[in-house]
Amino acid sequence: MIDWAYLFEVSLTGIASGGLYALAGLAFVLVYKATRVVNLAIGEMLMVGAYLFFTFAALFALPIWLAIPLAVLGCGLLGALIERTMIRPLLGEPPISAFMVTVGLASILVGIVEIIWSADQRRLPEFLPSTPVMIGDAFIAPKVAWGAGVAVVLIGFVLVLFRYWRGGVALRATASDQGAAYAMGINVPRVFSIAWVASAMIAAVAGIIVGAIGGISSSMGVFGLSVLVVVMVGGLDSVLGALVAGLFIGWVEAVAGTFLGGEYKLLATFLVLVVVLMIRPYGLFGTHEIERL
Amino acid sequence: MFDRKSFVTRRSVMSLAAGAALAAGLTIPAQAQQEDIVVGGSIPMTGVFAFAGVGINAGMSDYFKIVNDAGGVNGRKIKFVIEDTGYKVDVSVAAFKKITSQDKVNLYYGDSTGFAKTINPELDRNGQIMMAGASFATELNDPKKYPHQFLVGPDYTEMFGILLNHIAKEKPGAKVAFVYSDSEFGRDPIESSEALAKKLGLSVPVKIMTAPGSVDVSTEVIKLRRAAPDYTIFHGYILAPIPEFVQQGKQMGMTTKWMGTFWTMDSSTVMKMGEAGDGFMGVMPYRYYYDDAANSPMLQKIRQMRPEYQSTAYMQGFLTAMLFTESAKRTLAAGKPLNGGNLKAALNSIKNFDTGGIIGTPITIGGNSIPVGRVYKADMKAQKMVPASDWISLAK
């Protein structure tokens, strides 16, 4: 006997928290689309964004409306730095090298955070509204609902940017054919930089929301693992895929966690991943690459 | 060609340095001074458990300083040697090997359940060392399997027992929910405690296991609300995600009372929960730093030595050092050599022992643990933990 109201309530919350996966997935896809780099350090970039916000809002006691943009800008700067020092030198190397560089990067970021802020768990100042959101009888925790709202708005904004802004078009052009983009006079290295900066900024926003919900610690990069599953399921180079898969994985986690138990959460998502990859090796919406000799 | 040469040497510096380090360490173990009693420690001064490690180290050092300033144990000074572990089992084991190969160690402090289990065969083989540590794992509370170790407080099942006893007295027949993390630490007391709850006439309508490292617990909160428990006990966490449970639960209008176990219950940790944490309860085997109960000379001494707040991990370290010293004293008084078996026997001879107020009731160590504790409650206005029960002892 399934309790439909209960299932509805759980599903709603699951989908809402999936919004955050979608947002972080967007940050990931952006970099992959432009530079073909699988960024394993995405969770750690989220973490840095959250810690920067913590520093500005809690330690320097700046108002929230100032602390958020500062944290986002700071994280963007970090993105530029990473691109310039670690990714640019590997231009033309096999993609596996860049992938492993991001593995190292993840470790560096965790270490730096522990040096500066120590490994203790901390709480971010409360800045999201605290009145619960009710849909019918179903309850959604206010932070989760607001987080999902921000995620949706931001994703919509980026989609529009991709479509109409010059830089967005350049980015899409680079993604579809690097050589042709060069030939058309697009400054490809600059596109790379922009992609990393934008990705880091989006990651910062996601990190601030994730931190507001669950608190921050130097191990919050684990969030990145779920994000990785999301983008793999959606297809590494598809924004739409990140969105759909994000909501879907959020839902799967919620349902598996509720009806099977907490230990099945990660298992369920990874099983979804394996199944999807067996059926569609490039994800649900990913571009299928043609092998040439 | 000249350029090439300097190029090579620069590149090779790293490997040469590694070789040099290897050579430097290949020394014959230093002969331990006969008169010192050596206490070793694998203590996490860094990493996720550093907040506890720093306190433990301070507590143990302080007590040994008191002992040494008063002339030591039977005229023998205590030497306290520690290595940082970063709360990683392999590093802990390496630290143990390093310390034991440099000194003749009599007593040891280990930093985790994993370490305690890993090093146990070595302790049995070696036979010279008695060990205590930061773990309260139920599994370790078995004198047959772990003859040379003990727990400086109740094990996790006994912590639950203390809470459940308190609940059964306060509200007979209450519904108690267990929320725990999917880890060895989290799962430790759950099954045995569910049985105990039944025995005490309580019911456990829901047990929620959260995925390790999960930050978003909103679906779990929904599940918890459905069960409508009178009490909710968290275990296997330090802080996150407890505040989120409490906050969202309160927003949803839940009236359950929230409870935690030892590692959550440090005053500074509970205070981080903010307004929502008011009334948060939990079990604590030691008195808090600011407890001004009479007849607690040790607490006064601690406040003299350290004017600022000291964590409950500090108290744990302090008491460990006290029990180490007492065991050594009793062993030497009986004219026996200091080895694992004798130290443990001396420890188990401790009856109605006064801890100078660290624990508010005289303790007896029959087996591997000290099954006493007290329920405390957070008072956010005073920013303090205040007693919510009397001292509860599970000893038969």
Next chain:
Amino acid sequence: MRIGTLKESYVADAALFDSVTQKRMLAAGAALLVLFPFIANDYWLYLACLVAINIVSATGLNILTGYTGLVSLGQAAFMGLGAYTVAILETRLGTHFLINLWAGGAVAMLGGIIVGIPSLRVKGLYLAITTIAASFIAHFLFANFEFTGRTGGLSLPPARTFGIFLDTSFRLYWMIVPITVLMVIGAANLFRTRIGRAFIAIRDRDISAEVLGIPLLRYKLLSFAVSSFYAGVAGGLWAYFFRVVTPESFPLVMSIFFLAAIIVGGMGTILGGILGAIFMTMVPELLKLIFDILPGGREMTVFLSPVRTVVFGLLIVGFLVFEPLGLAEVWRRIRRFFHLWPFRN
């Protein structure tokens, strides 16, 4: 190419050790390995055993990633399979450790083949992430099955042979190091055979390899199998070494550690796996030494563990950016320099 080593036959060209100097150095190295336990203290013996275990596992990963070009982040999970197999056999049946280690390797091999099956459809980085999935599934199984002892894991008695308990680092050394030497020689020889060359062909361009008549699925699976066999044996040794196996003994970080070891050591060379495993295991100890020497060391120790994490990451990034061929290349350069020394400058 070095000069002064004239080869007159294919056999000589394919030989593992081609010069007299090399053979002499090898003999010296072997002598050192035999003498080491008698001069080192317990702590250094402990590290030596750990390094040896890591060499086995890193060499295994090198076969898969360095030689066949399949990135795996599941090495720790395969070690876990081996370790659990050994623990179960040792506690339930009490069979000889050599049998148990073989069985551990075999079970891990089976796991490797299962994980490898998607490798024909799923390629490159997608594959790397499937191996992460595999390691999480393995963790789930270890943590939830009754016969793997759930989250508490399993404890096992020491290995035993001829009535001697191998329970100290000194005794374990004589079990671990010979096995390591054998496994490394085995790996080196693998690449003198058709199979090894097929692996390299797949790494360089898999479709071309298939055109050349190398069945991709079979050889990719074979590479997974061999690699995870190494991991399984390493895991088995690990189980005998620490004598406790829990689900948390084999985290994802450990897989990353082995990947880092072969990056730093040098992918696609046997020497690289060895140097990388030694170097990455010793770096934390080296850092500890540096921190001990540094002024104000007491306060600085608070930073030891995060600095270790940063250095770990920096090594990965630094080697990829500045020395992609790893320590093995550095070593080769040194050797080349001294090859005709002092007659060349």
